Amino acid sequence: MMAGVLTAAMLLSACKDHPADGPAQSSAPAAAPAPAPAPVPTPAPAPVPAPAQPAVAAQPAPSPAASAQSVAEARKIPMNVQGVAEAGLTVRVKSVEIGADATVLDVSISFSNRITSSTMLALTDTFLEDEGGARLQIKRPTDNRDLRVNSGETLNGQLVFMGATPASARKLRLVFNDGNAGDNLVAPGLAVELPLSGG
Known part of the structure; x- marks a missing residue:
């Protein structure tokens, strides 16, 4: 009987020395997870150069010779010529x-007339006529x-x-109300000779 009690005590002691089977528990702290690698910055794409704009051609300035020529085209002739109609x-x-484009x-x-209050200088054809018979018609004012x-x-x-009057012209004839008589009160006719020899 004593031998059986001792055997049971030894078995209990042996059980205390050996822990029960199972997964081993580690008392060491768990390792921290490795940090994620830092993102590598992607280089910005190089700017694409804009297409070259075509150069605007500068307008050449008029040459002094051209300016002198345009001035020479206009010719002003002073005079003191008078014409009178009976009206x-x-x-x-x-x-x-x-x-170049007009004669002024x-x-x-x-x-002045005691019978009528007004008269008209261009009721019929009014023009300048050169020696060759070419006529330059008057530019009628819009308000008169x-x-x-x-x-x-x-x-x-x-x-x-x-x-334009021809450069070779030596005189002009100024005509008001072509075909009308000078004593016409409504639209008197008048022709005046204009010498250009002094130009």
Whole structure:
């Protein structure tokens, strides 16, 4: 009986010395996870150069010779020529300017008549005529197409005739109301010779 008790005590002691089977438990702290690698910056793409813009060609400045030529095309001839119509019309031409596209007369126009209050200088054809018979028609003002002049009034200004006078012309003929008589009160006819020999 004593031998059986000792054997049981030894078995219990042996059980205490050997822990039960199972996964071994480690008392060491768990290792920290390895840090993730830092992202490598991607280099920015190189800028693509813009396509070259075509150069704008500069406009050449007019040469002094060209400027002198354009000035030479215009010719101004001073004069003092007067024409009178029986109806009471007086026209004085103070200068003639001959340009590339027009011929301009600087004029003073007066009208005086006790019977009528006004007259018209361009009711019919009014023009400049050169020696060859070519006619430059008047450019009628939009606000006074018939060139009406009141009695007792004097108009100072310019009459423009469309077209250039030939450079070879030695005289011009200024005609108002072609075909009408000088005593026509409504639209008196008048022709004035303009010498260009002084230009």
